[in-house]
Amino acid sequence: MDASDIKRLYEAGQRNFSQANLYKAKLLFARLSGVNLRRANLSLVNFRGADLRGVDLRQADLTGANLRQADLTDANLEGANLSKASLSGANLTRATLKGANLEQAVLTGANLSKSNLRYANLCNSKLVGTTMTRAVMLGTNLSKASLLRAKLNEASLIEANLRDAVLTDATMPDGKIHKAS
Numbered sequence: 001m002d003a004s005d006i007k008r009l010y011e012a013g014q015r016n017f018s019q020a021n022l023y024k025a026k027l028l029f030a031r032l033s034g035v036n037l038r039r040a041n042l043s044l045v046n047f048r049g050a051d052l053r054g055v056d057l058r059q060a061d062l063t064g065a066n067l068r069q070a071d072l073t074d075a076n077l078e079g080a081n082l083s084k085a086s087l088s089g090a091n092l093t094r095a096t097l098k099g100a101n102l103e104q105a106v107l108t109g110a111n112l113s114k115s116n117l118r119y120a121n122l123c124n125s126k127l128v129g130t131t132m133t134r135a136v137m138l139g140t141n142l143s144k145a146s147l148l149r150a151k152l153n154e155a156s157l158i159e160a161n162l163r164d165a166v167l168t169d170a171t172m173p174d175g176k177i178h179k180a181s
Contacts, residue, residue: 003027010035018056 003025018038033053043063113133152172
């Protein structure tokens with residue numbers, strides 16, 4: 001299955017693409033809201049500017065994927081591998097990233113408001129200027145992450161690993177840090 005197959009099948013009404021192999025597919029600005037890509041191989045896929053609202057990406061492999069400016073509002077990325085992915089400017093409002101691997105991911109200017117980042121791995125990730133209003137980060141690994149100018153308004157960092165994280169000019173009004181290391 002390739003990018004043109006997905007687009008054609010989506011237009012025909014199909015939404016289930018679980019376990020699809022779309023390695024290196026070019027899906028720039030694609031409209032795929034509400035699809036099921038659970039356990040799909042999406043490594044190195046170019047989803048730049050794509051409409052992925054409400055997409056099921058649980059346990060998908062998005063290693064090195066380009067998701068810049070993608071709309072992932074209400075997407076489920078639980079257990080997904082997003083290591084080394086580019087999510088700059090992406091909208092992840094209310095996204096579920098529970099247990100997701102975002103090690104070395106770039107989330108510069110991304111919106112993670114009201115997202116669930118419980119037990120997610122953001123080690124060595126770039127969260128410069130990221131908005132994380134009301135994000136839940138229970139047990140989240142933020143070691144060596146750059147949160148320069150991040151907006152953590154009302155965020156909950158409970159039992160989070162902040163070892164060697166850069167929080168220069170980050171704001172956290174009404175946020176909670178409890179038992180963080």
